Amino acid sequence: MNVILLSGGSGQRLWPLSNDIRSKQFIKIFKKENGEYESMVQRVYRQIKAIDPNANVTIATSKTQVSAINNQLGTDVGISIEPCRRDTFPAIALASAYLVDVQGVDINDPVVVCPVDPYVDEEYFKALNKLFELAAEGKANLNLMGIDPTYPSEKYGYIIPEDKADVSKVVAFKEKPDVETAKDYISKGALWNGGIFAYKLSYLLDKAHELIDFTDYKDLFNKYETLTKISFDYAVVEKEDSINVMRFGGLWKDLGTWNTLTEAMEENVIGEALLNENCDDVHIINDMNLPVIAMGIKNAVIAVSPEGILVSDKEQSSYIKPFVEKIEQPIMFAEKSWGSYRVIDVEKDSMTIKVTLNPGHSMNYHSHERRDEVWTVVRGSGRTVVDGFERSVHVGDIIAMKAGEKHTVVNNSDTELQLIEIQMGTDITVEDKQKFDL
Amino acid sequence: MNVILLSGGSGQRLWPLSNDIRSKQFIKIFKKENGEYESMVQRVYRQIKAIDPNANVTIATSKTQVSAINNQLGTDVGISIEPCRRDTFPAIALASAYLVDVQGVDINDPVVVCPVDPYVDEEYFKALNKLFELAAEGKANLNLMGIDPTYPSEKYGYIIPEDKADVSKVVAFKEKPDVETAKDYISKGALWNGGIFAYKLSYLLDKAHELIDFTDYKDLFNKYETLTKISFDYAVVEKEDSINVMRFGGLWKDLGTWNTLTEAMEENVIGEALLNENCDDVHIINDMNLPVIAMGIKNAVIAVSPEGILVSDKEQSSYIKPFVEKIEQPIMFAEKSWGSYRVIDVEKDSMTIKVTLNPGHSMNYHSHERRDEVWTVVRGSGRTVVDGFERSVHVGDIIAMKAGEKHTVVNNSDTELQLIEIQMGTDITVEDKQKFDL
Numbered sequence: 001m002n003v004i005l006l007s008g009g010s011g012q013r014l015w016p017l018s019n020d021i022r023s024k025q026f027i028k029i030f031k032k033e034n035g036e037y038e039s040m041v042q043r044v045y046r047q048i049k050a051i052d053p054n055a056n057v058t059i060a061t062s063k064t065q066v067s068a069i070n071n072q073l074g075t076d077v078g079i080s081i082e083p084c085r086r087d088t089f090p091a092i093a094l095a096s097a098y099l100v101d102v103q104g105v106d107i108n109d110p111v112v113v114c115p116v117d118p119y120v121d122e123e124y125f126k127a128l129n130k131l132f133e134l135a136a137e138g139k140a141n142l143n144l145m146g147i148d149p150t151y152p153s154e155k156y157g158y159i160i161p162e163d164k165a166d167v168s169k170v171v172a173f174k175e176k177p178d179v180e181t182a183k184d185y186i187s188k189g190a191l192w193n194g195g196i197f198a199y200k201l202s203y204l205l206d207k208a209h210e211l212i213d214f215t216d217y218k219d220l221f222n223k224y225e226t227l228t229k230i231s232f233d234y235a236v237v238e239k240e241d242s243i244n245v246m247r248f249g250g251l252w253k254d255l256g257t258w259n260t261l262t263e264a265m266e267e268n269v270i271g272e273a274l275l276n277e278n279c280d281d282v283h284i285i286n287d288m289n290l291p292v293i294a295m296g297i298k299n300a301v302i303a304v305s306p307e308g309i310l311v312s313d314k315e316q317s318s319y320i321k322p323f324v325e326k327i328e329q330p331i332m333f334a335e336k337s338w339g340s341y342r343v344i345d346v347e348k349d350s351m352t353i354k355v356t357l358n359p360g361h362s363m364n365y366h367s368h369e370r371r372d373e374v375w376t377v378v379r380g381s382g383r384t385v386v387d388g389f390e391r392s393v394h395v396g397d398i399i400a401m402k403a404g405e406k407h408t409v410v411n412n413s414d415t416e417l418q419l420i421e422i423q424m425g426t427d428i429t430v431e432d433k434q435k436f437d438l
Numbered sequence: 439m440n441v442i443l444l445s446g447g448s449g450q451r452l453w454p455l456s457n458d459i460r461s462k463q464f465i466k467i468f469k470k471e472n473g474e475y476e477s478m479v480q481r482v483y484r485q486i487k488a489i490d491p492n493a494n495v496t497i498a499t500s501k502t503q504v505s506a507i508n509n510q511l512g513t514d515v516g517i518s519i520e521p522c523r524r525d526t527f528p529a530i531a532l533a534s535a536y537l538v539d540v541q542g543v544d545i546n547d548p549v550v551v552c553p554v555d556p557y558v559d560e561e562y563f564k565a566l567n568k569l570f571e572l573a574a575e576g577k578a579n580l581n582l583m584g585i586d587p588t589y590p591s592e593k594y595g596y597i598i599p600e601d602k603a604d605v606s607k608v609v610a611f612k613e614k615p616d617v618e619t620a621k622d623y624i625s626k627g628a629l630w631n632g633g634i635f636a637y638k639l640s641y642l643l644d645k646a647h648e649l650i651d652f653t654d655y656k657d658l659f660n661k662y663e664t665l666t667k668i669s670f671d672y673a674v675v676e677k678e679d680s681i682n683v684m685r686f687g688g689l690w691k692d693l694g695t696w697n698t699l700t701e702a703m704e705e706n707v708i709g710e711a712l713l714n715e716n717c718d719d720v721h722i723i724n725d726m727n728l729p730v731i732a733m734g735i736k737n738a739v740i741a742v743s744p745e746g747i748l749v750s751d752k753e754q755s756s757y758i759k760p761f762v763e764k765i766e767q768p769i770m771f772a773e774k775s776w777g778s779y780r781v782i783d784v785e786k787d788s789m790t791i792k793v794t795l796n797p798g799h800s801m802n803y804h805s806h807e808r809r810d811e812v813w814t815v816v817r818g819s820g821r822t823v824v825d826g827f828e829r830s831v832h833v834g835d836i837i838a839m840k841a842g843e844k845h846t847v848v849n850n851s852d853t854e855l856q857l858i859e860i861q862m863g864t865d866i867t868v869e870d871k872q873k874f875d876l
Contacts, residue, residue: 015731274761278754289784290744291765293453295758296751300735304747306728311749313734316716320733323712327729344782345792345858346727349833350816352790352858354783372834374814376860378788395787396810396862398836420783420790422814422858424834 001052001132002111004095005044006088007061013257015324016307017287019331025116026068026335029285031266040117040255042072051125056103059116060095067337078103083224089235090227093208094220096201101217105201110135112198119264123250131246134167135198140244142237143198144170146191148249152182157193161245164189170243191245194252207236258301258317306332306342330430338363350424357382357417362410365438368403371425375399375409380417383410385438406436439490439570440549442533443482444526445499451695453762454745455725457769463554464506464773467723469704478555478693480510489563494541497554498533505775516541521662527673528665531646532658534639539655543639548573550636557702561688569684572605573636578682580675581636582608584629586687590620595631599683602627608681629683632690645674696739696755744770744780776801788862795820795855800848803876806841809863813837813847818855821848823876844874
């Protein structure tokens, strides 16, 4: 099975656990059988591989997510990197070209495309496999999965099928309706449109060539910034007559808001927290080394991270976006290809950061114009290079770098290297960074 | 006017803004006219001085509060330091002896004793002055202030007066009653016992000599640890026949819980926080450099400090104590005589701390057995001494101290000196500290 997982969007609706560079799909919030936690993207990837160990999975995403994907899934997974955001049609076209031109998938092979973020179980992936087979049979150009509605939701678009058969022709698509209209649709057998579909690669690439002037993947990638933003629905679905829909009645939860995300949590608390017996329907996700006590709180989510603290009624939590947009703050936590960093103190002319370097990894060789830095190694060992001077470093070693001095740290050990970085200067920003070849 | 302010108790009921070494009376939570914030102790001290600029104020407290008192009130205020906690009678006896033997107050002078933590205004201090004068007149041995009850509270003890005159003899004291009994008391003119009273020093010291074998203040101080715990009510009030009570009908709020404390706050938010329009009766006190968003929350207090995060229904907030006792955590923030420190990161074998040294102050000269330390100066300038070697330090300077090396930093400038201290070693505790003379 070829699968393209669409991993997009900013993480604002799940603030403070997601941010501009760490999206919700990477928050480790789902408890596995062994007691460890996994993220949405880890869960989906594991579930696909359980159904089809040979599945060829490609994640269509932006450059900012590549480090997190490699950290969480390793380097076996395909990644179709969108140089910038251009809506779903260019993203799907690019990923399809990536499968054919980079991975060498046969252009007559089918592929299933689905979002990375619904909460689903094994049945869903079996259904995905059926959808893949339907696309291979080629009775329709596009094959959609329709979700059996569990209530007359106003949040989803509806697919109106010709009849109530397991697979039937699509008669029409309907935008998000009001509750009464939704009830009417449902009585006629309508299904939620979860953005899950399958097609033969040749079909989609033909459509892409009709709309975009490009030769192959590389060419499309290079001119990606010049493309017009256009959704897959608008560019393809609305103009296509040959569409079938397959009913799916299993578990499917959209995890777009704290309200729906907490429904999918196995337990009410992740991290350090105490609740008194007068709390009811409270979920706490605490990603800080800081105890939380909740007393007499009901129907609420409490989320704590280095980015901030959310205390929200569950229903209200879906309206968070404009509030998050008001907050101006440097990114306080980030996963990088080489490890992670966490801002632990911010002052006017200094900033203190905890840097964790994974075994076998190193930072870029870089310098800053407006700040000096001091590293103190607090765990592990490795090598540092400062303006060409290399030395080995261990716990307790101190490395001082003046503004302008090029520097890097290499973790050549097989355990984590951790250092406290103190930045001192005026106008400290992540943009003040010049990279060099070592 | 001589005033003894009783400043006792652990800060658990106002966690996380108070802790074992920072009590609630030092939290800067009250907005002054100039927009700055002051603590309970600062507010009470300022209010006393406004009524009587020559008031002789002594704070009876434990050793752990001395630094905070000097930081917040300066060094003009008297402090009667209890070497350990021995309940209110020994504390009041020690403070009374302090007034006579250390401050040289005439033994025939009166003194008013009151808790440091009620929320009151000018009228209260005018009433205190009247109480002081009643004690000077000497018509009764003990002169109490009784608070006019505003509702039949189950939280307070009641004073039953002979009649409803402004000043009358006390007939009886009643323990915390149920609501119906409280209503009955109030109908008979009963008053709340707020622990506010005045006496002549000679009276109290005679009582003290009857119960405790001591010569003077210094002797009492030295044998303080050997004293039996006994309350002032039990040792004195219950055995005394000559007690008058003076009615007080002005503003008086007990600030013992988040519920009552937030009632006294001028504004709903202190620190960085955003509330949506569906929040109602929410107070947020955010003492961290971390944004808080509250949505759709009602009748709740959200308190955030380096010690932890409380999210509590206001009514429920008074039941916090057993939960705080469950939390095992090093003190994350403390005011010291020389400034303050804040733990900004805790790892297994390292800890990172931000130290702020006030102008003209220095740390103790000290060493540690089980940890190395690194200081990086991030603001201001001063001098450091490491094993006798003295140097001047400025922003960006790094000072490394191995376990066993004696060290101190002196802020001989007129601005704050700030440094990041990285501690590395096993079993890092505040107890691992040996002090030396410099």
